[in-house]
Amino acid sequence: MRSYWLEETAATLPQGTIDGEVDVAIVGAGITGCSCALALAEAGLHVLVVDERRVAEGASGRNGGFALRGTAGAYHEVVAAHGRERALALWQWTEAELRALGGLGGDAVRRLGSLRLAVDGEEREELRDEVEALWADGLEADWIDSPTGVLAGRFTAAIRHPTDAALQPARLVRRLASRAAAAGAAFVEGHRVGALDELRADTVVVATDGYPSGLLGELEGLIVPTRGQVIATEPVTERLFELPHYGRHGFDYWHQVEDGRIVAGGFRDVSLEREFTDEEALTDDVQAALERFVTGLVGRELRVDHRWAGIFGLVLDFLPVVGPVPGLPGVWVAAGYSGHGNVLGFACGRLVAHAIVGDRDPLLDLFEPKRLLG
Ligand SMILES: Cc1cc2nc3c(=O)[nH]c(=O)nc-3n(C[C@H](O)[C@H](O)[C@H](O)COP(=O)(O)OP(=O)(O)OC[C@H]3O[C@@H](n4cnc5c(N)ncnc54)[C@H](O)[C@@H]3O)c2cc1C
Incomplete structure (x- = not known):
């Protein structure tokens, strides 16, 4: 059940104490919490990051390793829902954050692009609508009319998104944590925060995405815990896939x-x-489907060396939930990335940090937590 990404050794971080007085306490030491801590510590604030696990051991060290621009919705759908200006601002913001992530992440971030595949005629039409909307707004994308090689016959079209990246996500988050520590942030690992009044901080940021924290008051439960399962095979000597691939509306992804x-x-x-759950367990049917899929792609059975599950937070409108928590003064939330948290978590952690130091980005209007309360 151990994630392949978490096999690398983690550096020891300076440990704080839960009752130490700080400017900002962050609950959750994944990509969101660590990017927020780094930005706040660099701005000169005293920061404590608390997690019931170790750094990156939530979804941030258990995901697929895709770093994609945009949100969980396709570009043309986001244009239809929120207008062209806002959709373009969102995409350009995530592209800029991907560049920043590349700058901070070193060899944990490989800017290879990604390949979004269609499995049938209907999905091909959807991809065509998306690529035309991207082109109309001057965003980079390549249309692949008939995928070749091992993809031929299985997929009907593809979009290559050249600005995307493949991650070693645990290495990336641990690196952000080390940078935050070097800038003065302290960490408490292995402690579950049971109530907000345990923390001696003017401001608290809850950065727990799909893992129920019990700290979000009226918002609790509105970011829906959703399970994802992953496998990693034995090493294959031939290079079959140069960049991250995903298809069937993101229901299949591999690299x-x-x-x-x-x-x-x-x-x-x-x-x-059944997969709407916070139980971090493997199931036989999903695991068997993943193995069959890889066997079909590669043309032979491969040994599976790692299997794991993780939990992410799903929101019905596919927009992150970032801002002050209604009814809890001084408490912020950054979560609900609907399976796209690698870039959005990094970016939203920084948005919150900047807002706390008085530099509020208007993008936060779109992510207002109180919209979930109806
Ligand atoms: C299987 C899977 C595949 C995915 N694939 C991708 C992908 O390829 N690309 C992508 O962009 N996104 C992907 N995601 C989503 C992405 O991993 C997450 O959205 C992102 O990692 C969330 O980061 P985070 O820092 O907000 O939260 P997390 O990394 O989940 O960290 C939250 C932490 O909060 C801690 N916590 C919760 N409550 C408390 C408490 N009360 N006290 C102390 N600690 C607490 C937990 O222990 C946990 O460590 C995937 C997710 C899963 C599960």
Whole structure:
């Protein structure tokens, strides 16, 4: 059940104490909490990051390793829902954050682009609508009319998004944590915050995405815990996939990592309702579907060396939930990335940090937590 990404050794971080007085306490030491801590510590604030696990051991060290621009919705759908100006601002913001992530992440971030695939005629039409909307707004994207090689015959079209990246996500988050520590942030690992009054801070940021924290008052439960499962195979000597691939509306995703392993995840739709859970467990049917899928792609059975599950937070409108928590003065939330938290978590952690130091980005209007209360 150990994530392949978490196999690397983690550096020791300076440990704080839970009752130490700080300017900002952050609950959750994933990509959101660590990017927020780094930005706040660099701005000169005293910061404490608390997690019941160790750094990156939530979804941030258990995900597929895709760093994609945009949100969980396709570009043309976001244009239809929120207007062209806002959609473009969102995409350009995530592209800029991807560049920043590349600058901070070193070899944990490989800017390879990504390949979004269609499995049938209907999905091909959707991809065509999306690529035309991207082009109309001057965003980079390449249309692939008939995918070749091992993809031929299985996929009907693809969009290559050249600005995306493949991550070693645990290495990335641990690196952000080390940078935050070097800037003065302290960490408490292995402690579950049971109530906000345990923390001696003027401001608290709850950065727990899909893991129920019990700290969000009226918002509790409105960011829906959703399970994802992943496998990593034995290393494959031939290079079959140069960049991250995903298809079937993101229900299947895979890439070949640097040591040749195929990391594949998804197939939540084998049992969609059951996968709305915060139980970090593997299930036989999803695991079997992942193995069959990889065997079909590669043309032979591969040994599976790692299997794991993680929980992400789903929001019905596919927009992050970032801002002050209604009814809890001094408490902020940054969560609900609907399976796109690698870039959005990094970016939203920084948005919150900047807002706390008085530089509020108007993008936060779109992410207002109180919209979930109806
Ligand atoms: C299987 C899977 C595949 C995914 N694939 C991708 C992908 O390829 N690309 C992508 O962009 N996104 C992907 N995601 C989503 C992405 O991983 C998450 O959205 C992102 O990592 C969230 O980061 P975070 O820092 O907000 O939260 P997390 O990394 O989940 O960290 C939250 C932390 O909060 C802690 N916590 C909760 N409550 C408390 C408490 N009361 N006290 C102390 N600690 C607490 C937890 O222990 C946890 O460590 C995937 C998610 C999963 C599960």
